[in-house]
Amino acid sequence: MTSPSPEHSLDLRAVAAAVAGRVEAAMRVDLEAALAGCDPLLAEVVHYSLFSGGKRIRPLLTVLSSRCCGRDDNDLYLLATAFEYLHVATLLHDDVIDRADQRRGRATVVIRFGLTAAILAGDWLHARSMYLIGRLAGPRGLSTFCAATLSMANGEFVQLRLAGDPNTREQQYFEVIRQKTGNLIASTCALGALFAGADEGRVQALSTYGDLIGAAFQVVDDLLDFQGDPGNTGKKAGNDFVEGKITLPLLKTLERASDADRRLIEELLTADRTAPASYQRVVALIERYDGFAIAAAVAKNLVDRALAALAPFTSPEQEESSVQLLRNLALYILSRNT
Amino acid sequence: MTSPSPEHSLDLRAVAAAVAGRVEAAMRVDLEAALAGCDPLLAEVVHYSLFSGGKRIRPLLTVLSSRCCGRDDNDLYLLATAFEYLHVATLLHDDVIDRADQRRGRATVVIRFGLTAAILAGDWLHARSMYLIGRLAGPRGLSTFCAATLSMANGEFVQLRLAGDPNTREQQYFEVIRQKTGNLIASTCALGALFAGADEGRVQALSTYGDLIGAAFQVVDDLLDFQGDPGNTGKKAGNDFVEGKITLPLLKTLERASDADRRLIEELLTADRTAPASYQRVVALIERYDGFAIAAAVAKNLVDRALAALAPFTSPEQEESSVQLLRNLALYILSRNT
Numbered sequence: 009m010t011s012p013s014p015e016h017s018l019d020l021r022a023v024a025a026a027v028a029g030r031v032e033a034a035m036r037v038d039l040e041a042a043l044a045g046c047d048p049l050l051a052e053v054v055h056y057s058l059f060s061g062g063k064r065i066r067p068l069l070t071v072l073s074s075r076c077c078g079r080d081d082n083d084l085y086l087l088a089t090a091f092e093y094l095h096v097a098t099l100l101h102d103d104v105i106d107r108a109d110q111r112r113g114r115a116t117v118v119i120r121f122g123l124t125a126a127i128l129a130g131d132w133l134h135a136r137s138m139y140l141i142g143r144l145a146g147p148r149g150l151s152t153f154c155a156a157t158l159s160m161a162n163g164e165f166v167q168l169r170l171a172g173d174p175n176t177r178e179q180q181y182f183e184v185i186r187q188k189t190g191n192l193i194a195s196t197c198a199l200g201a202l203f204a205g206a207d208e209g210r211v212q213a214l215s216t217y218g219d220l221i222g223a224a225f226q227v228v229d230d231l232l233d234f235q236g237d238p239g240n241t242g243k244k245a246g247n248d249f250v251e252g253k254i255t256l257p258l259l260k261t262l263e264r265a266s267d268a269d270r271r272l273i274e275e276l277l278t279a280d281r282t283a284p285a286s287y288q289r290v291v292a293l294i295e296r297y298d299g300f301a302i303a304a305a306v307a308k309n310l311v312d313r314a315l316a317a318l319a320p321f322t323s324p325e326q327e328e329s330s331v332q333l334l335r336n337l338a339l340y341i342l343s344r345n346t
Numbered sequence: 347m348t349s350p351s352p353e354h355s356l357d358l359r360a361v362a363a364a365v366a367g368r369v370e371a372a373m374r375v376d377l378e379a380a381l382a383g384c385d386p387l388l389a390e391v392v393h394y395s396l397f398s399g400g401k402r403i404r405p406l407l408t409v410l411s412s413r414c415c416g417r418d419d420n421d422l423y424l425l426a427t428a429f430e431y432l433h434v435a436t437l438l439h440d441d442v443i444d445r446a447d448q449r450r451g452r453a454t455v456v457i458r459f460g461l462t463a464a465i466l467a468g469d470w471l472h473a474r475s476m477y478l479i480g481r482l483a484g485p486r487g488l489s490t491f492c493a494a495t496l497s498m499a500n501g502e503f504v505q506l507r508l509a510g511d512p513n514t515r516e517q518q519y520f521e522v523i524r525q526k527t528g529n530l531i532a533s534t535c536a537l538g539a540l541f542a543g544a545d546e547g548r549v550q551a552l553s554t555y556g557d558l559i560g561a562a563f564q565v566v567d568d569l570l571d572f573q574g575d576p577g578n579t580g581k582k583a584g585n586d587f588v589e590g591k592i593t594l595p596l597l598k599t600l601e602r603a604s605d606a607d608r609r610l611i612e613e614l615l616t617a618d619r620t621a622p623a624s625y626q627r628v629v630a631l632i633e634r635y636d637g638f639a640i641a642a643a644v645a646k647n648l649v650d651r652a653l654a655a656l657a658p659f660t661s662p663e664q665e666e667s668s669v670q671l672l673r674n675l676a677l678y679i680l681s682r683n684t
Contacts, residue, residue: 047503047507049503049506049507050500101465104461104465105461123442127442127443128499128502128503131472132496132499134473135496136492138476138480139488139492139493142488142492147480150488157473158470161388161466161473162385165385165388165463166385168387169387
């Protein structure tokens, strides 16, 4: 595996910005129709939540997947919009659940417009995403999309159950990741391929790619929770530990720690997790057992496998550049710091 | 219009119970598949919320509508299940919004399992309902269903905006009813007809019937909020007034009241609405201006129009008994006390 050349990174950035622009244009047209005659507050909340500087990664994956299977037309950007609607619907409900007050540097909807608005605007966006998928992606697309949304809700329940449990196993950690993130990212890619009428091999290849980069993304996210610069990530370090989320660096440490250190970690997990000293001790223990380096190696391995999954797309066709962008996107995950 | 004979009432009750039994059986089969491998808490919350003595009115409407268009097979009960899923998803989120502690004589999900479980199980049921509709109702069915769910969320926003506003007009009241209830009830009937492959005339007739009985149901509900026996309804009288909901009896009173009485009502609406004396004074004013009787007459008129909408089904076919049951159901709305 090689690092992306600066030229390729530049391509990805430029293409991502161009795709985001077209997705946002499609979104505005769709919202104008969908919100016609609706309550002004609903319209305000929907716009506030959708246009707040999101990176539009999910729509980008749908667009690139469809492009590298040979289709790129206006409806593609509307299809991609559905994934952004669903994503934002999830964020709205997550912020209610987590009582979050800030998102992307602004007040969350629940803080600014209240609980009722946050829950109902989330339901509205959820329904609208299903409508678009049903209209554009066919029965199989809708079924894949619904399975991914069902899986997200289930993943939250599994995570809730595992919170603070030092007996969490790595397999359970990856199960939560797959349920919460992987299945949805896989479906963004699979639906792009299905939309383009790709053969089964390509649909599966892109679905596997999505599943693996989704997992890699989450592992890196969990690393950034420990090691990220709050100035870049916009989040305080150590959130996961405070919430009792046992992520890969800690899991790898628990696996390798001496009995005494393992007991110490278990004590730190069951005591007051908000104490800064507890967090510092856990970080020191993870460093002692190379937990961060091992988790980073796992992320790299997931990305390598995602790149390998793109093998059916190696022919130098006109779609080649979109495949290369998917490769760059996978590599970018390893280098991101926000 | 005549009252239903005791025989017909008996029929409706017996058929409703039989249909509810088949819908619940379909639900259990579907849940076994959908929840396979899911978190046990998710499964528990979903079962707790679905099997709590609901009357299954929405599925009944779908089943009767399809039957009177000539189709009655196993898939029909699965299609009908989707409406119960959506209904319960809405109740779960409503109970979070209203901070309700009791539903159907038991603790609400939000009280018993917490906010996270209530929001996420609602999302899960919402997604599953879309999945079933997409699979069984075709693109037009999904589109109708999604439009109804979008409309429900919008109706809540409109209601929120109108709360406590004595300048609410009757047209706005009916707009909220249509958005929150009518469109969904219309879609339960329309999807039954679409599922049976009915012609456009019958789809429209059943949709209109559903819209009108949905409105009648809500008007009667609003009357029961003032006049119902808490022993029957399970709710304390006067909730709507306390919440600032200006419903038809009060609207009709505001329309007919002297300037002085109108000002008095406006004062009662803007002062502390939780004071029992305020509620008693509002009830007395509504009685003075016949607000209850006038609202009851409006409900009767809506039911008459719903019965008239069923005109395309007058031929003495084998479907006649299902049409008669739809008629009885409409008439039952006027006599219900729970």
